[in-house]
Amino acid sequence: MENPIRNTGSTIREVAEAAGVSVASVSKVLHGRGKNVRVSEARAIEIREAAERLHYSPNALARSLRMSRTHSIGLIWVQMQRIADGPLYYVHLLDGVSTILFQQHYRLTVLPELPVHQPVRALSDGRLDGVIWCKMPDDPALAEEFKHTPLKVVALNSPPPSVSGAYPSITCDNEGGAALVVDHLVALGHKRILFALDVGWEGAPDAHARLKGFGEAMARHGLPFGTEDVVVWKVSAPPVAEWRAANPDYTAVFAWHEGIAGAILAAATRAGIDVPGDLSIVGFDSTLFCESTKPRLTAVRQPIREMAEAAARMLIDLIEERPLVTSSMTFPCSLDVRDSTAPPAVV
Amino acid sequence: MENPIRNTGSTIREVAEAAGVSVASVSKVLHGRGKNVRVSEARAIEIREAAERLHYSPNALARSLRMSRTHSIGLIWVQMQRIADGPLYYVHLLDGVSTILFQQHYRLTVLPELPVHQPVRALSDGRLDGVIWCKMPDDPALAEEFKHTPLKVVALNSPPPSVSGAYPSITCDNEGGAALVVDHLVALGHKRILFALDVGWEGAPDAHARLKGFGEAMARHGLPFGTEDVVVWKVSAPPVAEWRAANPDYTAVFAWHEGIAGAILAAATRAGIDVPGDLSIVGFDSTLFCESTKPRLTAVRQPIREMAEAAARMLIDLIEERPLVTSSMTFPCSLDVRDSTAPPAVV
DNA sequence: ATGAAAGCGCTAACAC
DNA sequence: GTGTTAGCGCTTTCAT
Numbered sequence: 076m077e078n079p080i081r082n083t084g085s086t087i088r089e090v091a092e093a094a095g096v097s098v099a100s101v102s103k104v105l106h107g108r109g110k111n112v113r114v115s116e117a118r119a120i121e122i123r124e125a126a127e128r129l130h131y132s133p134n135a136l137a138r139s140l141r142m143s144r145t146h147s148i149g150l151i152w153v154q155m156q157r158i159a160d161g162p163l164y165y166v167h168l169l170d171g172v173s174t175i176l177f178q179q180h181y182r183l184t185v186l187p188e189l190p191v192h193q194p195v196r197a198l199s200d201g202r203l204d205g206v207i208w209c210k211m212p213d214d215p216a217l218a219e220e221f222k223h224t225p226l227k228v229v230a231l232n233s234p235p236p237s238v239s240g241a242y243p244s245i246t247c248d249n250e251g252g253a254a255l256v257v258d259h260l261v262a263l264g265h266k267r268i269l270f271a272l273d274v275g276w277e278g279a280p281d282a283h284a285r286l287k288g289f290g291e292a293m294a295r296h297g298l299p300f301g302t303e304d305v306v307v308w309k310v311s312a313p314p315v316a317e318w319r320a321a322n323p324d325y326t327a328v329f330a331w332h333e334g335i336a337g338a339i340l341a342a343a344t345r346a347g348i349d350v351p352g353d354l355s356i357v358g359f360d361s362t363l364f365c366e367s368t369k370p371r372l373t374a375v376r377q378p379i380r381e382m383a384e385a386a387a388r389m390l391i392d393l394i395e396e397r398p399l400v401t402s403s404m405t406f407p408c409s410l411d412v413r414d415s416t417a418p419p420a421v422v
Numbered sequence: 423m424e425n426p427i428r429n430t431g432s433t434i435r436e437v438a439e440a441a442g443v444s445v446a447s448v449s450k451v452l453h454g455r456g457k458n459v460r461v462s463e464a465r466a467i468e469i470r471e472a473a474e475r476l477h478y479s480p481n482a483l484a485r486s487l488r489m490s491r492t493h494s495i496g497l498i499w500v501q502m503q504r505i506a507d508g509p510l511y512y513v514h515l516l517d518g519v520s521t522i523l524f525q526q527h528y529r530l531t532v533l534p535e536l537p538v539h540q541p542v543r544a545l546s547d548g549r550l551d552g553v554i555w556c557k558m559p560d561d562p563a564l565a566e567e568f569k570h571t572p573l574k575v576v577a578l579n580s581p582p583p584s585v586s587g588a589y590p591s592i593t594c595d596n597e598g599g600a601a602l603v604v605d606h607l608v609a610l611g612h613k614r615i616l617f618a619l620d621v622g623w624e625g626a627p628d629a630h631a632r633l634k635g636f637g638e639a640m641a642r643h644g645l646p647f648g649t650e651d652v653v654v655w656k657v658s659a660p661p662v663a664e665w666r667a668a669n670p671d672y673t674a675v676f677a678w679h680e681g682i683a684g685a686i687l688a689a690a691t692r693a694g695i696d697v698p699g700d701l702s703i704v705g706f707d708s709t710l711f712c713e714s715t716k717p718r719l720t721a722v723r724q725p726i727r728e729m730a731e732a733a734a735r736m737l738i739d740l741i742e743e744r745p746l747v748t749s750s751m752t753f754p755c756s757l758d759v760r761d762s763t764a765p766p767a768v769v
Numbered sequence: 770a771t772g773a774a775a776g777c778g779c780t781a782a783c784a785c
Numbered sequence: 786g787t788g789t790t791a792g793c794g795c796t797t798t799c800a801t
Contacts, residue, residue: 084543084546084570084571084572086793086794086795087794087795087796088794088795096771096772097771097772097773098772098773098794098795098796099771099772099773099796099797100770100771100772102795102796102797103796106795106796108795108796108797110797111797111798111799112770112771112772112797113770113771114770114771115770115771118770118771130543130570130571132543132544132546132547132571133547133794133795134487134547134548134793134794134795135547135548135549136483136486136487136492136547136548136549136793136794136795137487137548137777137793137794137795137796138794138795138796139483139777139795140481140483140484140487140777140778140779140793140794140795141776141777141794141795141796141797142777142795142796143777145483147531147549163710166510166513169516173532173534177534177535182531182533183531183532184494184529184530184531184532185520185529185530185531185532186529187520187524188524196431196477196479197479199431199479200479200480200481200482200483201481201482201483201484201778202482202483202494223431223477224431224477224479225431363510363710363711363714364710366714367710367713367714433777433778433779434778434779434780435778435779443787443788444787444788444789445778445779445780445788445789446780446781446787446788446789446790447786447787447788449779449780449781453779453780455779455780455781456780456781456782457781458781458782458783459781459786459787459788460786460787461786461787462786462787465786465787480778480779481777481778481779483777483778483779484777484778484779484780484793485778485779485780486779486793487777487778487779487793487794487795488778488779488780488781488792488793489779489780489793490793548794
């Protein structure tokens, strides 16, 4: 490209020429920078007029290059896919993040994909002042990358970093949330409960934490729980009928997220299994989706909006070099009991 | 800021020095630019090694400044507010736009707010290659601004620009969608139908188009329709009970979007009005929300995801200066009949 | 109060 | 093949 097409209007230099002054004065008047530059009111007026006449629009790229500051932050949510079709987790997340960001005059760039090779380095290309990284894996390779970049990060819904204090981290109490489910089901009279993961997400830290909390709560109630009680099913076709036929003693299913819970519910209904009469189903992430199923899904609610807001605030503090109040926060979960759970049928 | 903190790692110059070559060679090897520069394989290897050693990360800002190209596009959806709580229109929109963008290696910046004064100029600051502008008003002041900026725009769900060919425009057939509603209600036996707008959105072009289509369809069926059949209600508290008491002859309500439809439904239920027995209710934008109400809402579906994808494709064509196939597209709507409409009670 | 000039990191034309 | 250099548009120091 020999003559790169200008994608901005006129430049500060053109304004300076039109007004018969130096670029320094224009910069001072139009953007209030350059504290050693003093401009008389008469000149200032001429400058503003010239800028108006030329439809001047400052080039933010040039400014950012100079200042090493973009006022844009990135939101990383790998595997987000079709957010409208799946769990509404990401929607609430986006809501919370954007609320704070815009109110603080930051821009939001969404990054649903990352280069597999050296993602941190790729992010450190100057365009972003910082990133909110959702479900960041606790990967030593990433930690190594962080050492060589000044990129600011806060982790959201990620496992605690193995190097303590490596980056601030915001999570919900996944284990406590899982315990809530067990307590609820046990109180209803359930004794044998299946835990369902979905293909492609088996390694998700959230999933692990929920499974862990589940196992511990079962133990606390003196109930048996082992690897045979965990399945990994495809959201597109959970083999509920087959599983049911082979395992008639289970009376409840706890799905690690509400999307797979919905899929299991649908499959059960198709197979003629009554929910909650024959089988209780619970999900994680209580969203609009849980209201739209039939029956409505009992689910754990994590305060994702508040968590996202906290993450955004923390990141801005980090960027603007304000001291951090806490370097990590854990939010409690609660349980929204709806219509997909009931006492087990008396056998 | 005297010593702006570098927010990127090492520079191309440092790599050049480390490898004992010129910056031109580094640029060529690392980014494949500079077609007049040829580099031997041996040198290339040294350069790559040096870059690795220094954890080099190219500065995208500098590159963009030089190239006048950022590979970022903006999505303008003013008044988006809490997307998770309201109609899911914006979620599907985001879904469609991001799908195409990421697949074409563009980044997405979301802009839920715009400066009231000279928004176009503010957008033309070099950071965005183009924008998808949702519900852009047909404002002469905007048109004037567009004349002085090279910013690429495609309008989504906006009225056709008064200056023809000013910018590509993508809409759904709002009038046809409204007609679908009337046809459905009339077929059920309804004769007197209320049209509901909501406070703050009375001026929305979409709302107008739907109202227009509604009136025309009523006329086509030989049914009366006038200003007395249109109300502007607050989503937070639609006065359904009062209206009902004063106007017992209406048997159906057509709300211009599903959010207000849901609010009307809730208010009716609270007032002891049976839906659809006493009153049928229809909304516009058939989303997950319509599945979550009780009864489920009959609503017009606009293919917003496809529209958003088309807008993104068009914008990229514009930016990359490929000839445009069409400068405007209108997508047809359909009607999702659910449980909130039924024949009117026989009086 | 004002201007000249250096430089942020990069690309590409041009010279050798 | 390879290096030199002139910008992209801006901020800021330093001289006047």
